[in-house]
C-alpha cells in the first residue's frame with residue numbers, strides 16, 4: 001500500500017483554483033519532491049495533506065487514512081516543518097523540543113531520550129541550551145526538522161526546508177533529511193523551488209505549475225523524456241563516421257566548423273567509442289540534459305523567472321526610477 005495516495009485533489013479559493021486535480025502515489029520510505037515556482041500550489045497541497053485545510057474535491061489518504069474523514073488519525077502519523085519559521089525565539093532549542101513532546105503527550109522519559117537523540121542527529125547538542133534567538137537560519141531549520149521528527153512520525157512534510165539558506169547550509173540540511181528518512185524509513189514529501197534540491201534529494205519529482213502537475217517521475221525519467229546527453233567535441237571530426245553510430249541521435253556542426261554537438265544516448269557508456277572515431281581532439285565537453293531544461297520544456301518558462309512587468313523586482317525598479 002502506498003504511504004500517500006492522492007486522487008484528483010483540488011482546492012478552490014472562491015473562483016480561483018489553487019490546486020487542480022492532482023494525483024500522486026508515494027511509496028513507503030520515498031522522498032517525493034513537489035517542484036514548482038511561487039504560487040504553484042505547493043503549500044496548499046501540503047496543507048490539505050496535513051489536514052490544516054479541507055480539499056474542495058478529490059481524495060487523499062495519508063498512512064492509509066482519509067484526510068477528510070479521519071483527520072486525527074492522519075495527524076498522529078505525520079510530522080511537519082512549515083514554510084514559515086515556527087520555533088520559539090525566546091525558548092532554548094531543547095525547550096522548543098520539550099514543548100512539542102508535551103503537546104504530543106509523549107512519555108517524559110521517552111521524550112528526554114528522543115530529544116537528546118534528535119539534537120545529536122542535527123548536530124545541535126552543543127547549542128541545545130542557547131536561546132533560539134541566537135541561532136543562525138540553518139540552525140533554526142535543523143531544529144525544526146528535529147522537532148518534526150520527535151514523535152517518530154511515519155510521514156514527514158517539509159515545506160521549502162532550505163528556503164533562503166546559503167548553498168553550504170542547504171547541502172547540510174539535505175544530508176540530515178537523507179540520513180533520518182532513510183535510517184528510519186520515513187516517507188517524506190517536500191516542496192521546493194530549487195531544482196538542485198529536487199535533483200539531489202528526491203526519489204520522485206512532480207513538477208507543479210499553476211496548480212497542475214505537468215509531469216512526474218524520477219529525475220532521470222523526466223530528463224529522459226526530453227533528450228539525453230550532449231557531447232561537444234572540438235577538433236578534426238568527420239561527420240559521416242558518427243552517422244553510422246547507433247548511440248548518436250543527432251549531429252550538429254557549428255557553422256564555422258569549430259565544434260560539433262552530438263546528442264548521445266548514455267554518454268558515460270558510449271563516450272570512449274565515440275572519441276575513437278575522432279582524429280585530433282582539442283577538447284571534449286559532456287553536458288547532461290538538466291532539470292532546468294525539463295522545467296522549461298513542460299511549462300514554457302524558467303522556474304525562477306520573475307516574469308512580466310508586474311513582478312516585484314520590476315515594480316521596485318520602476319518605483320526607484322520614477323522618484
Ligand SMILES: Nc1ncnc2c1ncn2[C@@H]1O[C@H](COP(=O)(O)OP(=O)(O)OP(=O)(O)O)[C@@H](O)[C@H]1O
Nearest residue numbers: 013018036037038039040041042043044045083193
Ligand atoms: N487562503 C487563501 N485564499 C486565497 N488564495 C490563496 C489562499 N492560500 C493560497 N492562495 C493562492 O493559491 C495559490 C497557491 O498558493 P501556495 O501558497 O500554495 O503556493 P506555493 O507553491 O506554496 O508558493 P511559494 O513558493 O510562494 O510558497 C497562490 O496564488 C495563492 O495566492
Ligand SMILES: [Mg+2]
Nearest residue numbers: 042043044083
Ligand atoms: Mg509555499
